[in-house]
Amino acid sequence: MVVGELQNKNLGIASIGDDYAAQYGFHDAEDYFHKSPKGLSHEVVEMISRLKNEPEWMTKFRHEALDIFLAKPMPQWGNTELLNSIDFSDIHYYVRPTEKQGRSWDEVPENIKKTFDRLGIPEAERKFLAGVSAQYESEVVYHSLKEDLRKQGIIFLDMDGGLREHPEIVRKYFSTVIPPSDNKFAALNSAVWSGGSFIYVPPGVDVKIPLQAYFRINAENMGQFERTLIIADKGSRVHYIEGCTAPVYSTNSLHSAVVELIALEGAYIRYTTIQNWSHNIFNLVTKRAMAHAGATVEWVDGNLGSRLTMKYPCVYLVGEGARGEILSIALAGDGQHQDAGAKVIHAAPRTSSRITSKSISKAGGRASYRGLVKIYPHAHDCRVSVECDALLIDGASRSDTYPTMEIDAERVRVEHEARVSKIAEEQLFYLTSRGLTEDEARLLIINGFIEPFTKELPMEYAVELNRLIELEMEGSVG
Amino acid sequence: MNKQTDFSPTAGNLVVSAKTEFRDRQANEPEWLYSFRKEGWMRYNEMPLPGRVTNLWRYSDPRLFLVKSDSDLMNLPLGDDRNERGDAEEIDPELAGYGRNFADRSSIFILQPQYRRLGIVFSELSRVALTNPHLVDEYLGRLVGADFGKFEAFNAAVWNVGAFVFIPDNVIIDKPFYILRHPAGPATVTRLLVVIGKNSEATIIDDYNCHCRHEGEILNNVVELFAGPNAAVNYVQVQRLGPEARIHTTERLALDSEARGRSIFVSVGGHAAKINAGTVLQGKGAESRIYGIAFADSDQKFDHHTYHHHRAPNTYSDIDFKVMLKQKAASAYTGLIRIERDAPNCEAYQENRNLLLNEGTKAESIPELEILNDQVRCTHGATMGPVDPEMIFYLRSRGYSERQAVSSIVHGFVEPTLSKMQANIANVARELIYHKMQEG
Numbered sequence: 001m002v003v004g005e006l007q008n009k010n011l012g013i014a015s016i017g018d019d020y021a022a023q024y025g026f027h028d029a030e031d032y033f034h035k036s037p038k039g040l041s042h043e044v045v046e047m048i049s050r051l052k053n054e055p056e057w058m059t060k061f062r063h064e065a066l067d068i069f070l071a072k073p074m075p076q077w078g079n080t081e082l083l084n085s086i087d088f089s090d091i092h093y094y095v096r097p098t099e100k101q102g103r104s105w106d107e108v109p110e111n112i113k114k115t116f117d118r119l120g121i122p123e124a125e126r127k128f129l130a131g132v133s134a135q136y137e138s139e140v141v142y143h144s145l146k147e148d149l150r151k152q153g154i155i156f157l158d159m160d161g162g163l164r165e166h167p168e169i170v171r172k173y174f175s176t177v178i179p180p181s182d183n184k185f186a187a188l189n190s191a192v193w194s195g196g197s198f199i200y201v202p203p204g205v206d207v208k209i210p211l212q213a214y215f216r217i218n219a220e221n222m223g224q225f226e227r228t229l230i231i232a233d234k235g236s237r238v239h240y241i242e243g244c245t246a247p248v249y250s251t252n253s254l255h256s257a258v259v260e261l262i263a264l265e266g267a268y269i270r271y272t273t274i275q276n277w278s279h280n281i282f283n284l285v286t287k288r289a290m291a292h293a294g295a296t297v298e299w300v301d302g303n304l305g306s307r308l309t310m311k312y313p314c315v316y317l318v319g320e321g322a323r324g325e326i327l328s329i330a331l332a333g334d335g336q337h338q339d340a341g342a343k344v345i346h347a348a349p350r351t352s353s354r355i356t357s358k359s360i361s362k363a364g365g366r367a368s369y370r371g372l373v374k375i376y377p378h379a380h381d382c383r384v385s386v387e388c389d390a391l392l393i394d395g396a397s398r399s400d401t402y403p404t405m406e407i408d409a410e411r412v413r414v415e416h417e418a419r420v421s422k423i424a425e426e427q428l429f430y431l432t433s434r435g436l437t438e439d440e441a442r443l444l445i446i447n448g449f450i451e452p453f454t455k456e457l458p459m460e461y462a463v464e465l466n467r468l469i470e471l472e473m474e475g476s477v478g
Numbered sequence: 479m480n481k482q483t484d485f486s487p488t489a490g491n492l493v494v495s496a497k498t499e500f501r502d503r504q505a506n507e508p509e510w511l512y513s514f515r516k517e518g519w520m521r522y523n524e525m526p527l528p529g530r531v532t533n534l535w536r537y538s539d540p541r542l543f544l545v546k547s548d549s550d551l552m553n554l555p556l557g558d559d560r561n562e563r564g565d566a567e568e569i570d571p572e573l574a575g576y577g578r579n580f581a582d583r584s585s586i587f588i589l590q591p592q593y594r595r596l597g598i599v600f601s602e603l604s605r606v607a608l609t610n611p612h613l614v615d616e617y618l619g620r621l622v623g624a625d626f627g628k629f630e631a632f633n634a635a636v637w638n639v640g641a642f643v644f645i646p647d648n649v650i651i652d653k654p655f656y657i658l659r660h661p662a663g664p665a666t667v668t669r670l671l672v673v674i675g676k677n678s679e680a681t682i683i684d685d686y687n688c689h690c691r692h693e694g695e696i697l698n699n700v701v702e703l704f705a706g707p708n709a710a711v712n713y714v715q716v717q718r719l720g721p722e723a724r725i726h727t728t729e730r731l732a733l734d735s736e737a738r739g740r741s742i743f744v745s746v747g748g749h750a751a752k753i754n755a756g757t758v759l760q761g762k763g764a765e766s767r768i769y770g771i772a773f774a775d776s777d778q779k780f781d782h783h784t785y786h787h788h789r790a791p792n793t794y795s796d797i798d799f800k801v802m803l804k805q806k807a808a809s810a811y812t813g814l815i816r817i818e819r820d821a822p823n824c825e826a827y828q829e830n831r832n833l834l835l836n837e838g839t840k841a842e843s844i845p846e847l848e849i850l851n852d853q854v855r856c857t858h859g860a861t862m863g864p865v866d867p868e869m870i871f872y873l874r875s876r877g878y879s880e881r882q883a884v885s886s887i888v889h890g891f892v893e894p895t896l897s898k899m900q901a902n903i904a905n906v907a908r909e910l911i912y913h914k915m916q917e918g
Contacts, residue, residue, distance in 0.1 A: 076529065076531045077531055077532075377838075380837075390847075390849070392849065392851070392852035392854070393852065394852055395819065395822065395851055395852050395853065396819075397850075397852065398848070398849065398850045399847065399848075399849045400846070400847060400848045400849070401845070401846055401847040401858070402533070402844070402846050403843075403844060403845065403846070403860070404533070404842070404843075404844045405841075405842060405843040405844065405860060405862060406840075406842045407832070407834070407840065407841045407842070407843075407862045408840050409837070410834055410836065410837035410838070410839070410864050411837075411864045411867075412862065412863065412864070413861075413862075413863045414843075414860070414861060414862040414863065415859075415860075415861050416843070416845070416858075416859060416860040416861070417857070417858070417859045417860075418845070418847060418857065418858050418859070419856065419857045420847055420849045420854060420856040420857070421854070421855060421856070422852040422853065422854070
């Protein structure tokens, strides 16, 4: 990572020592952690690493990442006002799973409970989603499934388990796609990461059923600083599903995950996320995939919740003939800013990509599409198509489109199109004249608008998403 | 990693003379003009160089447009009007007026005799500031003033030659006003101010032409146009400066209610061109169209920005910007459409197409939308691509030479935009493009 090195140099942190343990090490980690201190320091990082019994290289990696985080300025773009309001000293950077159970069901806000009801979420799952129980016990249900995966040589663990059980694979790929110096929040995650998924699919293996974060046992899969690494070896196929349509309630205000996907020659990865954080949360996520020759990576990304989301799933097409596809929807309601988008970097010839982005703004919400398409010199014969559609439900809402296209190669075709509109009166008129109420008509139009997204989701997710949109739209129209 | 470069005002050898006091008022200089300049000087020294993180400056190094010895410029006398009667010379009968800003800051402005009794003012700007101060004072800097940005503040402080066009209410001029601008030397700082009254119509052709063969010849230019209620304005900017020129132009057109604006930008010259063109739709029912054709070759660097700002209801805007690139040329196009909350029922369209004629060219396109209102219809589109080899193959199989084939594809690329311009202006643009096609 030449860029990473350069940035390290410029920040004057190239010569970071490896004496962190001596400088900051604590020997009575357990006691310390019962206090679960707020704020970020080398001591906290050392503590996290020791508590998890991590190898030396990971401890050092965390410390270096923290220095990068401290040296890097806050991003100067996006919603800088909200970004600058984050108080890093007021955050618990690591909470042990057992301590999460401290909250009681009564503390969960009424509207969240109501949404669970309406979506028909099972009791056990509700408590997990609301952060009342530490985990959603799924071991029994998925036991036979896991046995199946194991026989095929598929590794599917939480990230901490992956590091413990398969250190050689983790060390080879970890942070190769997103180095800590990539951005301030990737550095933060690198320093304090915990939980997330680790998946390795051996060459030629086709994982028939989608892997879901739920399958994992003993996972802190709704962690604040998740770290996910998926490696699809040559010619393999995998579909991973993260998150769910139900609102995830958390008192933690900052969530900053890093997701790295590596699709080796001819492999296929699809990563589906539907994120529905409660409206107090800053969701600042770095997601990036490497697609080697002939590989395909698809991001299917839905952003419904949170106060501010800044998330731009990215595909680096580094091998000839690689393909990237990013399909996203964003729904911004009252007080929300969804700053989402997509990035595709064409670094090899004959690569192709397609970005489809749909956004809905309502009740004063703001949805922004921020994208990048970059084609490097010599990456000839590439094809890119970008389509952004925005729907404004009322006059108080806002929609922005900030696409960027940087083309340095010849024989490439790049197309970008964006449309911003409201629900057409003629369509409403037609539907109401067929006997639908105005609310029903609007909902039908909205469902049609996001249909290219929902049709890519597994059935049960699509149904849930439609129900959720219905819920979100209630009373906001007409 | 040019983003890591130091862009503080003191970076490199281009030291901005932050401590320089502004000069004293010159003998014939009106008080309002002096304070306008002084304010510009203050803002210029206060403001840092534009940050490179914003899209507006992401692709151009602002230091390219910094003038080295600005204290010398400050002390230049106001430009004079060499041929002050102007009626001694005959001009092309197809023009309503002919004006020329010379490199030595002298000027000629001639108005066709039949238009002289209509109350039209067509003259050198700093001269009008002395003879008709109220006209200039009312409009100067209202759209692009000292607060606009560092380079615009610099312009406000030290501009010394320019042009002024004033059309009173209810006057329709069907022939164009032509102004030739002739920058030369290390720095030329110039302004154009156009005021068109209620129900009036005029066409302004603003032509930039110079030899500019010495490195670092900078033109800092500001254009402000005001169209009153139900007025129509055609503004045509032709940029064909010499190969070493660096151009920083900021243009704004304000449209009052029911006013119609058509702005055309033809850009072929210069080494580095940073052109910021925008129309503010201030009055209800205003309509704006911006058409651009840019053609860069060798190692030219173009950076065009367009801005449509809908501030009133029922306004309409359309942008069609075509870019062609040859050899090692680079182009950045950024366009923003912003529709304000209290501006319902607007329509806004934006289209940017880039044709890359060979390998080694570089094009960026950032068409942006900021929509704060749901009663809108808004689309934008951008494409980039090479000359399609299949099309070439087809044309070759029909007996065209390679050159003819490319030329007919270029024709198909630019003609839809040219056809939206008036015929005589389209001809000028067409000639510049085809001439450039033939070169090299």
